[in-house]
Amino acid sequence: MDQVIRKYQDASRTWQQTLDTLLDRIGMHFGRKEMQERARDYLQGLLRPVERKNGWQLAEATGHAVPYSIQHLLDRARWNVDAVRDEARDYALAYLADPDAVLVADETGFLKKGTHSVGVSRQYSGTAGRIENCQIGVFLAYVSDKGRLLIDRELYLPKEWADNQESRRAAKVPDSVCFATKPELARQMIERAVQAGVAFRWFTADEVYGNNRRLRVWLEQQHIWHVMALASHQYVWLPSMRQATVQQLAATANADDWVRLAAGNGAKGPRLYDWARLPLLSWQIPGERWLLLRRSVANPKDIAYYVAYVPQGCPLQDMVRVAGSRWAIEECFEAAKGEVGLDQYEVRSWHGWYRHITLAMTAHAYLTVLYAIADQRPMFKKKTSCGAMQDWKQRRLH
Numbered sequence: 472m473d474q475v476i477r478k479y480q481d482a483s484r485t486w487q488q489t490l491d492t493l494l495d496r497i498g499m500h501f502g503r504k505e506m507q508e509r510a511r512d513y514l515q516g517l518l519r520p521v522e523r524k525n526g527w528q529l530a531e532a533t534g535h536a537v538p539y540s541i542q543h544l545l546d547r548a549r550w551n552v553d554a555v556r557d558e559a560r561d562y563a564l565a566y567l568a569d570p571d572a573v574l575v576a577d578e579t580g581f582l583k584k585g586t587h588s589v590g591v592s593r594q595y596s597g598t599a600g601r602i603e604n605c606q607i608g609v610f611l612a613y614v615s616d617k618g619r620l621l622i623d624r625e626l627y628l629p630k631e632w633a634d635n636q637e638s639r640r641a642a643k644v645p646d647s648v649c650f651a652t653k654p655e656l657a658r659q660m661i662e663r664a665v666q667a668g669v670a671f672r673w674f675t676a677d678e679v680y681g682n683n684r685r686l687r688v689w690l691e692q693q694h695i696w697h698v699m700a701l702a703s704h705q706y707v708w709l710p711s712m713r714q715a716t717v718q719q720l721a722a723t724a725n726a727d728d729w730v731r732l733a734a735g736n737g738a739k740g741p742r743l744y745d746w747a748r749l750p751l752l753s754w755q756i757p758g759e760r761w762l763l764l765r766r767s768v769a770n771p772k773d774i775a776y777y778v779a780y781v782p783q784g785c786p787l788q789d790m791v792r793v794a795g796s797r798w799a800i801e802e803c804f805e806a807a808k809g810e811v812g813l814d815q816y817e818v819r820s821w822h823g824w825y826r827h828i829t830l831a832m833t834a835h836a837y838l839t840v841l842y843a844i845a846d847q848r849p850m851f852k853k854k855t856s857c858g859a860m861q862d863w864k865q866r867r868l869h
Contacts, residue, residue, distance in 0.1 A: 489844065490518075493562050493837050500554040509544045510830070516541075517811040517834040524812030545818055545826045552822070552829050557667065559833040560613075560622040564669065566843045569615035573673040573796040574664060576657035576680055577612070578627065579804045580605040581814050588819045589642035592629045598804075608828065609653050611660040612800040613671070619799040620839040621807060621832045622669070623660040626824055627653055643820045654683035661695070673793045678702050681778060691755050691780050698763060698793040701776045707762060708752035717776040720749055721764050729766065732788060734795030743768055746791050748779070757783050763790055807835040 494514065498507040516529035526538035535541065544550075580596025582605045589606070596605045611623040632638055633650035651659070657680055664671065674697040680686055681699030690697050701707075703718040724747045733741035744765045751760035758780050767773035779790050807813035811834040816827040 489840060490837060493559070493833070493840075496562055497555045497558045497833065500558065501548075501550040506544065506548055506550060509540050509548070510550075513541060513544055513830055514834050514837075517831060518837070521812075524815040525817045545816075545823045546820070552825050555833060556623065556829050559829075559836045560667070560669070563618075563620050563622075563836040563840055564613065566840050567613065567615050567617045567620070568670045569617060570670045570672060572613060572615040572671040573675055573793055573799075574661060574669075574671050575612040575614055575797055575800040576609065576660065576674070576676040577797070577800045577804075578607050578609045578653055578679070579814075580607055581816075587641065589644060589821045589824055590626050590628050590632055592631060594629060606824070607653075608824075609656040609660075610800065610804075611657065611664065612803050613669070614796045614799040618839045618843045619803055620836050621800075621803050623663060624825070624828050624832065625651075625656040625660060626821070627651075627656060643822060645821065648821070652683070654680050654686040658686055658689060661690075665693070665695075672696060673698070673796070675699060675793050675797045677797060681705075687778065687780070691758065694755070694758065696758070696781050696785075696793075698777050698779045698781070698790050700794075700797075701762075701778050703776060705776075705778075707760075707778065710750055710752050712752065717762055717778075720762055721774055721776065724749060724764060730787060731768070732791045734765070734791050735798065742795065745771075746787060748787055748790065751778070755780070759783050759785065761790070763794060765794065803835070806838070807831060810838060811835050 494511050497510065501507045501510050512533040512535070513529060516532045517524055519532050521528045521532045526542050530538035530541050533541075578597065580598040580603065582596065582599060582603055583591045584604065585591070586604070591604060591606050593602055593604050594607060595601070596603045596607070599605070607627040609625045609627055610621050613620055613622045628644065628648065628650060630650050632644075633648070657676065661674065674690060674695050676699050678700045681701045682705055687697075687699070701717050703716065705717050706714045707717055707720065708714055709720065728747040728749070729745045730747070731743060732746050733743050735742055745768060746766070747764045748761045749764070751762055753760045759782070761779040761781065763777035763779050765775040765777070777790075777794050781790060804813070808815075811831045813828065813831040813835070816824070818824055818827055
């Protein structure tokens, strides 16, 4: 028993040192020591089992009688939010980086009751599965065998917001911000990842991004290998130099073209589908284009479509793995919202949104690193990394 206790104590010290390392790295971007302390309080509040991670409850959890200093951090305080984003990314990738990693773009909704929060409007939210009054954030996730986390974010500003000067002023939207589509926001984040030297090999996303030809062409021009979902009505070029919809091309697949493969693991085990690929017209060397098909085992009429730009000779299994990686960003959203309050903010301004989201992503990066460390420790080999984290939370945060 004493040996087990010593192992837990050693693990707790390691995890506290990991948090201290992160706080020291981002601290330089907050300027004055007082702001560094407020940032430390905010992050520690996000990591604690607080019912609702808003100003009042975070203040109470970190020993403040009133939330004003916490609110000041998100509003009037001067600090470099993009530098904090980059620091948290580099801190986590020191543990998780993998040259075969996948970047994943997707959006998530933040439901709102009022109309004054920046970017809020009635728009489709995948979170709710319907049109709702909400904000939409576009995110970029990093997925490797060592873990997955959110590394970048942009707030989608609907055109009615981008063109409304009164609303822009009230929400303090910078003059430099113009309307940009979700695929354009994704491209901005991919460009930042490339410029920062982030180690990755693939990119994937759903139909919102796959249907955007400009994004696909740009990715090919940059020789960024990708597998992206396509809607059934989208047209593709065939090797015969004619066009067809992906649904029409899929109908030409033979029975021998289909192979049953797992697209990663789900809650109930491997996610098995039947897969096939059909060649498309290719002109970028050394890349190849393919139409990738995913068919439900239970319902053969249920087929999903993907356009793939891959290295020559790329195995089908690699394409399937990348397509299956897209679900990892949904897990990131679930973890970041459930564990560190990604969606529990009470801010209306442009910079307030970016500040809370960035700090929540930083807290999530810290937890992701802890999961990676826990998976390396013999004492946790029979537990999930989440189970190891729960042990730590009970001992350190209550």
